[in-house]
Amino acid sequence: MWNSFKKNRFVKILASFDVTVICLLFLMVLTFWGTLYQIDYGLYAAQQKMFRTWFFTFLGFIPFPGAKLVLWVAFINLVLAGLFKHTYHWRKIGLLFIHYGLLILIVSAGFTYHFAQESSLTLAEGEAANVSDDYHEWEIALWRQTAKGDTVTRDGEAVSLRSAKPGETISFPTFSASFAVDQKYPNCKAMVGPPKTGFLANSFNINELISQDDASDPAENNPGVILEFSGKSAVNLIGKMIVYGGAPTATPIEVDGKPAFIAVRRVKHPLPITLQLIAFRKTEYPGTDKARSFESDVALGHGGVFKKANISMNKPYREAGFTFYQASFAQSGQGQTSTFAIVKNYGRMLPYICCLMVGGGLILHFVMRLFQFARRKKLGENHAA
């Protein structure tokens, strides 16, 4: 069976150099095209259209393979070549390292693509948090909060904004509250003014949402919804309610006779630690506004016990599969905020392994060939003499 599999015409083709070359050429075209595409449409659009798809069309109808498909074919090609084509001899050890390293690289790319979680956290000096914000995913959250000294505890639940469709109902069982979704805007801007009839006041005096096209970087989108109380509930409101993702504060409402808050916000991801920003520093080269460094002094809390650390450009902090990077900052009259990018990726060591394998393999193979060449040349010369 093994032999018949090996001799199968289709398998032979899939394992051939031709497929390798075609995959590499397609990947080249995609890379080049994707680079040019970014000029007009931005990085995210290029990623979505060309690199994260099986297929896409151009000029309206002509299909073209996406990087996902090309990489899968390349992966199969590599595996089959590893099974049938490679000669397992010490002279070929460099080549084997290279190709198995590449295999790991493709696997790690897939792993990262499917399982890594990217989020961000913006803190003002002195502020602390144990959850981070997703870049693209939003949710409708309902919560109660109790303050005890400086610590504010929020108890609530959230519904993904994706699952909220106009005309349908979303419910929050712990509050035994449900809302009908009247309108949903994936990206919108808010107008401020006196509430329209039939609408409830909200904390930011927003009286209208105006739909907008998606931003070129979807992380800059500000979604919003218009909700209406539905069915039996203890929610004490009559009328529609505008909840806007770009509003700086949540809208207070009353549930079960007790105050609560509702907001459209980025999906919150729990962190393994509490991160507190002690101070943010930005330094410039003297006499210029060219940035020399950005760094944040932070305190990292594990169940109430804090230790100090420093996070700066090129020097992230890592813990329990999470990595915290200095990503951005803002300075204003009220003080400074620092933004951290947080990535949770258990496969983050894979590219390092692959780099070692392929890099080592390439050098090994190159040097071995070089010696081979030199020896042959010498033999040839002796022979000629």
Add this chain to the structure above:
Amino acid sequence: MLLDLQRSITVRLPAAAILLLGFAFAFPAPALPDPAPASAARPQVDLGEFARLSIQNEGRVKPLDTYARSLLLQFSSRSSYEDLSALEWLADLLFTPDQVEDRKVFRINDYQTVKALGLDLPEARRYSYRELAKGITKLQKLSHDVAQLEEKQRSPVDQELLRLNFNLGVYQSLAVCLRFSRKVETFAVQNGRLAAILGIKDDKQPHSYLEMLTAEGSLKQNSTVAGIDRVALQIDSAEAAGIAREAQRLSKELFFWRKFSQDDAMAIIPPFTSDQETYWTPWQILSGLGSSPPPDELRHIADAAEAYRAGNSVEFSLALKSFDKTVSDRKTGKLGSKHGDLEVLYNRVQPFKTAKALYLTAFLLVLASLIGTGRLGYWAYRGALGLALLAALPHTWGIATRMTIMSRPPITNLFETFITVSWVCCMLGLATEWFQRNRLGLIIATFSATALLFISDKYAAEGDTLSMLVAVLDTNFWLSTHVVAISLGYSGCCAAGVAGHVYLIQRMLGADRATLTSTFKAVYGILAFGLVFSFIGTVLGGIWADQSWGRFWGWDPKENGALLIVLWCSVLFHARMGGRIKELGMAVGSVIGITVVMFAWFGINLLGVGLHSYGFSQGVFFWFILFIVIESLFLIISLYEFPKKQRQTI
């Protein structure tokens, strides 16, 4: 042993043509003598000490010599003005600003800019300050409007307006920065009594701002009749009123000079306390003095200025030495540039210029060795080899010196990629020569080094090439691994491309099988070197991105560029393994590889929006397209003209 290339007439003719062209290029016709050189009637002062003076500019403490060069480049795209060095030009501007207003140093890339300023000037490449001065008010207004626009929306003329406005601002700043040292009529004390009170001997003679400043307290005291001690002076009220009037006038002048002498360019006075890093300009100190006396540094600068105007070389150097001593006596640390003298030497030697000339001559000699037979050819080859090795000396020294000055790995900006890649190409070529001894390696070494050093000149025109790094790049570890690896990759692909050209030319000229195969081996080996380091560099780049941004790969243009090189080399090697291409295909592929490298190297930068310096980028874009067109034509010709019969054998 020399593995001789075919010495047929078909080899010699094109080689001779290139040779002639090359000599014409290497020794350009002498320029027509200028009727009145700029050096006439200017103070002849030794500027040795002046060159070493430290200035803080663009975040770095550097010798004035470097500053002068980069400034003149920034203004006029040239590193000298007529027969003056940049340093001499700067000295004239600082010490005798009103005598140099007619010097045409402002390069304007687009004549529309001149028109936009409403100036009635003929079309020219460069204009003088006096010509442009009438348009400054309008220029400031227009630049203000342009600055409100987003970078993407600015037209080339808009960019040019901003650039000109900035340059004129710096020029004006430099023209006033030593004004405090000039003796002017304004500060001649017209009242003899007041002069006596102030302790100024030469009344009615011009004085400098600095001299008058020491008397400012006394001036204030005497600027009201009530403040004048009439009893001690034994004067009547009318005389006292005269004194007060003159004192008032002088006080007012001091005030206005202080208020309107804006200078933020000439930061040459190191900080006074060790916890500070920012250097001071003379007027920043003068306007912040309050009632304290001016520091000695300013007095020394004033003395130097006075000596310069008088053409007194000895006093000039002495005053600058005193300045240096005063500064180092303060012991506030972080003083001066650490390798100031080395940097001045580096500027003087211009190692890359020397290397370029030597490489070019060596390249021409290699060509000569292809034409010459017998002893002539032998000595031409020997000479070329010697010159190539000799050229590598200043080249290596230049790179090493830059690394020493900045305490950095060799590559931190685009300019440095060119000088480093050309160096690596040279080494790869020399290594090939060592293996093959048939001139191929020498051609690779000398041609690629010459060409890349010529390109580097374009990038050097941006100003000071020893620049500070923005925060994200500020890591010696990644600069010395990722950046170096990528550059080695570029070098391999470029050198292989040159060898590919040689292969195709040899094939066109009907070279024999053995010659072609030996050239092919070089293409193959060097391309493999390129692939190895391109791949390692790309993956290291991914790891750096993972370290600083949290993702290994993001399809960012610069990442994509590097990936394209890796993919293209892999395509070639796999296509050859699969039997789809042979020697010829590899050679053609390596030639195309150069274009892929160029795209990744600086083509990517041209794609970006908001190009900083319009004239420059436009030029690069033009050359890039021209390069692609020429390469395409070369490939078409080299593949088409060959007789079909022989093509099948390869």
